[in-house]
Amino acid sequence: MPNREATDPDEAKTLADIEAYGCHILYVLAEDELPPFAYSVRIEHNFKxxxxxxxxxxxxxxxxxxxxxxxxxxxxxxxxxGQRASGFLGGGFDCQFGSVHPDQYPEHFGWDIWFYDGPDFRVMQLVYPNTSGIWPWDAEADEWFRKRQPLLDQPPSPT
Structure with missing residues (x-):
């Protein structure tokens, strides 16, 4: 595991958050057809x-x-x-943990790649149902909901 030192203010904030809270959270704004997303940095290193x-x-x-x-x-x-868990979402809704394909890492997890000095880390996706209890993989899920919460368990589609 690399012993990271900050070379700019963003890296310094990341390392300070990790020291104070056990992880750093990045929020990436929506861009074109891609919805916004958030991910953690250093949970695997700190807590396995x-x-x-x-x-x-x-x-x-x-x-x-x-x-x-x-x-x-x-x-x-x-x-x-595949595990369902409660206590992450309000309204009594469970969530489910999904796999993330390593080919998704370059597009989504740049700071993790920086921290781990490459793609040698694991990521799970927290998947949630809509307010009607429909999951994105359910036949009843509408196209907006599926696009709002794409599943990362497959390689990215070629563009």
Whole structure:
């Protein structure tokens, strides 16, 4: 594991957050057809649990979910691909942890690649249902919801 030192203010903030909170959270704004997303940096290094990504939610909610995940793994809780869990979303909704294909890393996890000095880390996607309890993979899911929360378990589509 590289012993990182900051070379600019953004790197300094990342390292300060990791020191203070156990991880750093990045929020990436929507761009063209890509919805906004948030992901963690250094959870795997600190707590031996995969990093976490959430797609399509507002910054405050995304940050709250990742902080809750960090708190829970720091306290020894474990989560795995396909597992459903409660306590991350309001309204009594469960979420489910999904896999992230390594070919998605370059487009989504630049700061993790910087921190880990390459793509040698794990990431899980926190997937959530809509307010009707429909998951993005359900036949009833509408196109807007599917585009708002794309699943990262496959390589990116060629453009």
């Amino acid at each position: 649990a995969p990093e976490l990504v959430i797609i399509g939610l507002k910054p405050e909610l995304s940050q709250s979910i990742i902080n809750e995940y960090c708190r829970r793994v720091r306290n020894g809780e474990t989560f795995s691909i």
